[in-house]
Amino acid sequence: MAPSELVPAAGPARAVRRRARAEADVHLPGGGRITASAARRLNDAVPRSSRSARDSRWSAYQDWCDTYGWDTSEPNAVLCFLDDLADRGHPATTLDAHFGTLRMLRALYRTPLDKVEIKSCLAIVSQRRGEEADDPLVEPGPLQADGVDLDELRLMVRQLDRTTVRGKRDAAVLLLDWWMAGRASEPARLNLHDVKFTTVKITDRDTKKTTARPALIVKIRRSKADQQARGQEVRILAPDDQEVCPLFALREWLDVLSDDGQLTPGPLLRRIDKHGNIGAKAAGRHTKDEKRRGGITADTVNDIVKAAARAAKLTPTPTPEERAAVALAAREAKEAAEQAATAEESNAIMKAWRTARRAARAAIRRITGHSMRRGCIQAMLDAGNPAEVVAVHSRHSPRSTAFDAYRKKKVSWNENPTAALGLAA
Secondary structure (H helix, E strand, O other), rough: OOOHHHOOOOOOOOOOOOOOOOOOOEEOOOOOEHHHHHHHHHHOOHHHHHHHHHHHHHHHHHHHHHOOOOOOOOOOOOHHHHHHHOOOOOOHHHHHHHHHHHHHHHHOOOOOOOOOHHHHHHHHHHHHHHHHHHOOOOOOOOOOOOOHHHHHHHHHHHOOOOHHHHHHHHHHHHHHHHHOEEEEEEEEOOEEEHEEEEEEEEEOOOOOEEEEEEEEEEEEEEEOOEEEOEEEEEEEOOEEEEOHHHHHHHHHHHHHHHHOOOOOOEEEEEEEEEOEEEEHHHHOOOOOOHHOOEEHHHHHHHHHHHHHHHHHOOOOOHHHHHHHHHHHHHHHHHHHHHHOOOOHHHHHHHHHHHHHHHHHHHHHOOOOOOOHHHHHHHHHHOOOOOOHHHHHHHOOOOOHHHHHHHHOOOOHHOHHHHHHOOOOO
């Protein structure tokens, strides 16, 4: 048999049916194209807060390039932009964040930074960090939220009227957020079926006696550290003090939903308007996600924490006059910078304003939504729990530098080595 006999005879060409799409394909900055649906999925794969930060940083870089006659793809443009940020008084953390974003986007746009520019940018960031450390007017390092300890949490909860619908909801938010060492977005994203009440057997380490304890299992579907949505589970034992017990607060909130006929699938923590309407029935602006239309957001959690801290007098409440003075100082600084004869003079004015503002902010206590996470982690570590156990509860890697930042790297006064010298009064 001849080899040619194994080849099928050519037949009529198969008709190709092209299917039109409702939306045009998206052309990428670096070349090529993808479908509009793929573009949306890629966009949604990045958290909204990260997208906003990325867009803001690129916009600032683009504005700087337009102002000073640089092209965004030009070599050393990122380097000089970071230097200008430092001249305007931005901290090293801000420079580092901009560098990471711009390096990524330049690579995406196929104009990547070369090795020399990358090293130079890192040197600029490092120099700015040292400059901050040597500045006698400003405390170095990022301005971080202070942790809320258990006694302060109790004070915050006491400011709520827990006989009202809003008071019961806010108590559930505060207590659940603290005991799960939550990021503000995590309790906000919980669904009704993500929490499970149970009873577990606990064996005392000293007496070896086993007792039954109420507990709560919280399923976190996705978080900042779990973008792949593998899911993580947080376990909380009910504390003896009912006032700060998240299980008691959560049951009270679920009773509210039941009485309102809303013990239905959906967000666990729901919106409440000024008329007392709950969930999707509440007036006002709802979330963009239709599936979570009646739920609260991370901003709501943050607002509840800040309001409770102010009510408990853990943080000061700015007066209208103080707010006006801050706004006036910012406006005057920006106007003076715009009227400056040179860029150097303009940068010096902005740097002086930022230094003064940062010093004022560092002088007062800062409590935000993240204070609950920090306070819970610190309380667990102070109680003598192994760091690796606390890291599992807070959903950190044991080797995480972020987790290490929560630890108080200070020797307790009881263990202070100077006491052993026998010179203490």
